[in-house]
Amino acid sequence: MAFFVEGEFMHEVIWHGRGGQGVVIAAQILAESAYLQGFKGVTSAPTFGPERRGAPLTASTKISQHPIRSFAQIEHPDIAVVLDPSLFKVVNIVGSLKEKGLLIVNTPLLPEELGIEGCFTIATVDAVCIALKHHLLKEGAPLVNTPLLGAFAKASGLVSLEYIEKGLRLKLSGGKATANMLALKAAYEETRVKQI
Numbered sequence: 752m753a754f755f756v757e758g759e760f761m762h763e764v765i766w767h768g769r770g771g772q773g774v775v776i777a778a779q780i781l782a783e784s785a786y787l788q789g790f791k792g793v794t795s796a797p798t799f800g801p802e803r804r805g806a807p808l809t810a811s812t813k814i815s816q817h818p819i820r821s822f823a824q825i826e827h828p829d830i831a832v833v834l835d836p837s838l839f840k841v842v843n844i845v846g847s848l849k850e851k852g853l854l855i856v857n858t859p860l861l862p863e864e865l866g867i868e869g870c871f872t873i874a875t876v877d878a879v880c881i882a883l884k885h886h887l888l889k890e891g892a893p894l895v896n897t898p899l900l901g902a903f904a905k906a907s908g909l910v911s912l913e914y915i916e917k918g919l920r921l922k923l924s925g926g927k928a929t930a931n932m933l934a935l936k937a938a939y940e941e942t943r944v945k946q947i
Contacts, residue, residue: 767833773896778810784918874906901938
């Protein structure tokens with residue numbers, strides 16, 4: 752089931768994570784991948800706050816079939832990607848998501864087990880397990896941004912796995928690229944999607 756509807760003007764994505772999890776890089780890779788796939792309008796931007804490891808932060812990606820003329824911050828995204836599920840306790844992620852939006856969460860739980868109410872499509876993937884399996888670590892902590900890009904491709908249907916792989920190759924090389932590609936594909940296969 753693809754979330755993306757052909758012909759919509761612009762898709763706004765917010766990435767929710769913590770400092771050191773690769774939130775900004777994931778937003779950039781998604782924008783580059785969308786551009787490679789043929790979208791004429793793409794932007795990526797971090798939202799700066801307290802600049803320290805572990806602090807909540809967001810980054811955004813806008814994707815459009817047409818050039819983007821608005822560079823305002825995203826207030827009500829179509830898609831929210833949550834790298835750290837503990838952020839639900841400190842950030843109103845669901846409250847800002849558009850009705851009928853897509854929520855992608857790093858969790859071992861199934862979508863219906865999250866207890867989220869509202870009219871949303873919810874996708875879940877155990878990105879921590881996938882990152883550990885493929886040795887994606889930074890200072891001992893699992894890097895879940897690449898697996899969540901795979902979940903994004905599966906759940907949204909907006910940017911294909913093929914083009915996200917191409918975007919990743921532009922950022923990484925050698926052994927890092929191989930491990931990230933394997934994690935990306937594993938997450939794509941293991942993502943569970945359900946309309947709530």
